[in-house]
Amino acid sequence: MEKFAKMIVDRDYKISEIDKRIYGSFIEHLGRAVYTGIYQPGHETADEDGFRQDVIDLVRELQVPVIRYPGGNFVSSFNWEDSVGPVNQRPHRLDLAWRSLETNEVGLGEFSRWAGKVGADVMMAVNLGTRGVADACNLLEYCNIDSGSRYSDLRISHGARDPYRIKTWCLGNEMDGPWQIGARTMTEYGRLACETAKAMKQMDPDIELVSCGSSNPQMPTYPQWEAVTLENTYDYVDYISMHEYFGNPTGDTANFLASSLEMDHFIRTVIAVCDFVKAKKRGTKDINLSFDEWNVWFHSNEKDNEFMREHPWQQAPSLLEDNYTFEDALVVGLLLMTLMRHSDRVKIACLAQLVNVIAPIMTQKDGTAWKQTIYYPYQHASVYGRGIALEPVFTSSRHDTHDYTDVTDVETAAVWNPEKEELTIFAVNRDLKEDITLTTDIGSFEGYKLLEHIVMESRDLKAVNSARKQNVKPVDANDRTRVDGRQVTSRLGKASWNVIRLKK
Ligand code: AHR
Numbered sequence: 305m306e307k308f309a310k311m312i313v314d315r316d317y318k319i320s321e322i323d324k325r326i327y328g329s330f331i332e333h334l335g336r337a338v339y340t341g342i343y344q345p346g347h348e349t350a351d352e353d354g355f356r357q358d359v360i361d362l363v364r365e366l367q368v369p370v371i372r373y374p375g376g377n378f379v380s381s382f383n384w385e386d387s388v389g390p391v392n393q394r395p396h397r398l399d400l401a402w403r404s405l406e407t408n409e410v411g412l413g414e415f416s417r418w419a420g421k422v423g424a425d426v427m428m429a430v431n432l433g434t435r436g437v438a439d440a441c442n443l444l445e446y447c448n449i450d451s452g453s454r455y456s457d458l459r460i461s462h463g464a465r466d467p468y469r470i471k472t473w474c475l476g477n478e479m480d481g482p483w484q485i486g487a488r489t490m491t492e493y494g495r496l497a498c499e500t501a502k503a504m505k506q507m508d509p510d511i512e513l514v515s516c517g518s519s520n521p522q523m524p525t526y527p528q529w530e531a532v533t534l535e536n537t538y539d540y541v542d543y544i545s546m547h548e549y550f551g552n553p554t555g556d557t558a559n560f561l562a563s564s565l566e567m568d569h570f571i572r573t574v575i576a577v578c579d580f581v582k583a584k585k586r587g588t589k590d591i592n593l594s595f596d597e598w599n600v601w602f603h604s605n606e607k608d609n610e611f612m613r614e615h616p617w618q619q620a621p622s623l624l625e626d627n628y629t630f631e632d633a634l635v636v637g638l639l640l641m642t643l644m645r646h647s648d649r650v651k652i653a654c655l656a657q658l659v660n661v662i663a664p665i666m667t668q669k670d671g672t673a674w675k676q677t678i679y680y681p682y683q684h685a686s687v688y689g690r691g692i693a694l695e696p697v698f699t700s701s702r703h704d705t706h707d708y709t710d711v712t713d714v715e716t717a718a719v720w721n722p723e724k725e726e727l728t729i730f731a732v733n734r735d736l737k738e739d740i741t742l743t744t745d746i747g748s749f750e751g752y753k754l755l756e757h758i759v760m761e762s763r764d765l766k767a768v769n770s771a772r773k774q775n776v777k778p779v780d781a782n783d784r785t786r787v788d789g790r791q792v793t794s795r796l797g798k799a800s801w802n803v804i805r806l807k808k
Contacts, residue, residue, distance in 0.1 A: 307735060309700040309714035309742040309796070313727070315749065319693040320648035322719065324369045327686035328427065329658040330597060331415075332376035334402050335623035340669045341659035342418055343410050355418050358673040362665045363422040363658065366679070367686050372427045372474065372596050372654045373415055377401035379477050380433025380485040384443045387411025389462050400485050402623060403616040412447070416468050425471065427596070427652070430500070432476030432493075432516075433486025437500045441507055444473070448508050472512045472652065474596065475500055475537075478519040478547060480529050490529045494536030501540035514594045514652075515541040520548050521570045530577040538585050543594040543652060546574055549662075550635055551602025557631050557765055561734045561799075562708040564638035564715070567598070571646045578649075593646075595653035598639060600632040600678070601662045624661040628676045628769075630762040630776045630799075634732055637681035637801045641717035641730050644685070647693045655682055668771050676769055677776040680760055684778070684803045688728045691721030701740075714740055714796060720749075725808040727752055733796035736765075744792040752806040754792075757785040761800040778803075 331337050345354030374382060381400045387408045388394075394408035410418075419426045428447065430440040445455035447468045456467065475497045479488045488496065493516065501513045515537040518526035530544060548570060552560035571593065578591040603626040611621065626632075636655075643653050655678075659665045664679035700712040716731045727749050733740050746752060759781040767775045778801075785794040785804050796802050 305701060307701040307713050307738055307740045309712075309716070309731075309740055310698070311716055311718070311742065312697040312745040312747075313694045313718045313729070313749070314747065315694070315720060317695040317697070319645060319695045322644060322647045322690060322693050323651040324690055326643050326647060326650055326653040327368065327682070327689065328370035328372065328596070328652055328654040329368050330372040330376070330654040330656040331374075331658050332661065333374050333378045333382070333399065333406055334376060334404075334657075334661050335625065336620045336660040336667070337657055337663070338410050339407075339620035341667055343414070344669070353414070353417060355421065356667065356673065359659060359665060359667060360421050362673055362675065366664070366683050368422060368424045368658070370425045370427050370472070370652065370654070371419055371658065372429065375401065375429060375477055377477060377484060379429045379431050382431050383435075384412060384431070384439070384446075388413060388446070388459070398617060403612045404621055405617050405619045407619055412468075413462060413464055426468065427472040427474065427654070428470045429474035429477055432479060432496055432500060433484060436496065437503050440500050441503050444504050444507055444511070448511070471510070472514065473504065474514045474516070474545065475541070476516050479516045480523055480525055481519040490525060490532040494533040497533060498536040498540060501537055505540055512542040513540060514543040514545050514596065517544045517546050517574060521566070521573070527573055527577050530574055531581060534578065534581040534591060535584065538581055538587060538591065541591065543592050544574060544578060546570065546593055546595045547597035549597070549599055549601040550639070551600060552631065553602055556706055557736060558703070558734070559705040559707055560631060561634060561638065561732075562705045562711040563635065564642050565708050565711065567639055567642045568646075571595070571642070571650060575649050590649070592651045593649050595643060595650055597654060597656040599656050599662050600628065600635055601626060603627060625666070626662050628678045629765065630677055630767045631765040633677035633681055633760065633776065634799065634801055636678040637730070638715055638732050640681055640685040640689070641715055641732070644689055644693050644717040644719060644730070666771070672771055674769065674771045675774065677767075680778050681801055684758065685730065688726075688803060688805060689719045689730070691719050691726075694718040694720055714742055716742070726755070727806040729792075729794075729804040729806075731794070731796055731802040731804065733798060733800050733802070736799050738798055740796050742794045742796050744794070745790055746792055746806065747790040749806065749808070751808050752787070753808075754782060754785050754787050755805040755807045757781050757794065758803040758805070759784065759797060759800055761797045765799065
């Protein structure tokens, strides 16, 4: 059977205005994310605060709107007080999550300053592993209260006159995970998160709170965890968190490219649970989703576990430094399109992580910063995927893989930016052998012409980038799209990532 993909997009068929925060990211005190990642005084590009300018430039190109901080598993044994005040008086601590040494040279103040330089807001996580309600409130007071109280005045004494005014706060991290320091049962966490949320909103009613969902959909307590914890926290929280990582340990590329269906299914299930709790509570507000950790992650696992076991308590060890392949970038593109298509309920999402640790940006300690393969789909989505996600009427030929049936050969997402009068079609051709023609009817977008058709493809699915060579990068392929009145015909190369930009 001939392979095909057909779509109708119409300005009146809308999914939602996309919250730009779905293009967020994450920096944890883990491995070389902070030290020799964003911060390296003495590096040839270091600025007056010790931050690497080469990294700042690459992050700015991504237009990252929000960055989750400081963990991750790290946060569950983190004492925020260690990370503020005069740097030379800050203690060195053992980070139990990653069995590393934390020197606290970079703390809350420094990170806020860096976030300002890259143009991102901070999304802060509180420690609900080894700590609780009082510490979370003290941290909130330090960050968000103007002055006149113990912790706001402490911040001022540390040189920060203006509060950081952090809007979004995570109530712990992966609290269902046996690996988490201070892990909880669902009833324990539900109560703790509820009381913490209540107190934090009492202090600052303008904040938004994220209740911890399951660490991944394979957890034995999923999705009961979501139901029970939300029944406790519903009145005080705004979002529930979702985390999921994808991998191809068996080398089955077709199956790997279909794994975005799992993210789709996960999102649908968590929405159903949120709506169930809303109904049960006779509630009026929707709980939205914060998919605040997602990515491909599997290349480095074995090496990392051995390293942490054999060489503990090092400062900034090389951990979770996955070197991403071309096929990983295709999966990241597919996951980004899944988030766009769920933008009516997914309001925050964080690519985990941003620098050196399962990251689009890598640094050499004594050299340059460079772009991994996954940098590009992330950049395209963040830059061109702003506006209104459209609900396309879409059909495509299909195939089955080891774990998934009825997988579309092509997958798409369409975003309309009314201010710029731009329509962007994102598309992945999952077929590993054949090019497929995508035909799009854009009837309601009269006068729209092709601006560019960006393509990323590679003869070698396992090709990677390095500091020396960008083997995988996007190119312009404008000859692959033709616009004839209302019909847009695009040739999607086998196994390719496509960004088709149209403008009035
Ligand atoms: O992003 C790496 C780790 O993955 C995070 O610390 C944790 O939350 C998750 O398990």
